Amino acid sequence: MMGRLYTVSGPAGVGKGTLVDLACAMDPSLFLSISCTTREVRPGEKDGVNYHYISEARFDQMVREDAFFEWASVHGHRYGTPCAPVEQALAAGRSAILEIDVQGSAQVKLRRSDTIRIFVLPPSWQALKGRLIARARDPLKDVAVRLKNAYHELEEGLKFDYAIENGEREAAARDLLRVIRAEDPGEFALARQRGKIEALLNSYGEVETIC
Numbered sequence: 001m002m003g004r005l006y007t008v009s010g011p012a013g014v015g016k017g018t019l020v021d022l023a024c025a026m027d028p029s030l031f032l033s034i035s036c037t038t039r040e041v042r043p044g045e046k047d048g049v050n051y052h053y054i055s056e057a058r059f060d061q062m063v064r065e066d067a068f069f070e071w072a073s074v075h076g077h078r079y080g081t082p083c084a085p086v087e088q089a090l091a092a093g094r095s096a097i098l099e100i101d102v103q104g105s106a107q108v109k110l111r112r113s114d115t116i117r118i119f120v121l122p123p124s125w126q127a128l129k130g131r132l133i134a135r136a137r138d139p140l141k142d143v144a145v146r147l148k149n150a151y152h153e154l155e156e157g158l159k160f161d162y163a164i165e166n167g168e169r170e171a172a173a174r175d176l177l178r179v180i181r182a183e184d185p186g187e188f189a190l191a192r193q194r195g196k197i198e199a200l201l202n203s204y205g206e207v208e209t210i211c
Helices: 016-026 056-064 083-091 102-111 125-134 140-157 169-180 190-202 206-210
Strands: 005-009 068-074 077-082 096-099 116-121 162-165
Touching: 005 016, 005 102, 005 140, 005 169, 016 096, 016 169, 056 068, 056 077, 068 083, 068 102, 077 083, 083 096, 096 102, 102 116, 102 140, 116 140, 116 169, 116 190, 125 140, 140 190, 162 169, 162 190
Parallel strands: 005 096, 005 116, 116 162
Antiparallel strands: 068 077
């Protein structure tokens, strides 16, 4: 039996990567896709673990061969999700997860209409700001930009199949597994979670007071 393909998306700082890593640790049968990138390896990163680090020429070749589910240029470098490892995992009956931004998720859905899309929600704007600051990657002025970008990502979240709130990460990871394992996932269906997304969108004015 073929496995199922899932994308997990959400705004920067929402903790989607952490949830996916926890879910994969809880269920080693899951296949986590590793993206390709043309940027250099950063300190502490490992090829084949964080990314597959490839040359511009190799990336061009893969684009010509239609070897990516999706790809994009970000800050002067290119990133792409390779098809072959994912297709192999699905053929072997494993569920595959792509941890990806909302635009990439939309591209994957166009390529494979049976893709199941899961959106990760922050509990509040204040919580999202705190996480962005805590990870210490961005200057404060960029945190404000990311929070505003999150509004548009939340709008896109209304087009997903499921939504999970990342309040307490272990609990949220178990919720993610419930969806992937089809263990009564109705609680997280978009129809049930739409109100949470709309409440966050409607409280967007908080961004002006917390930035």
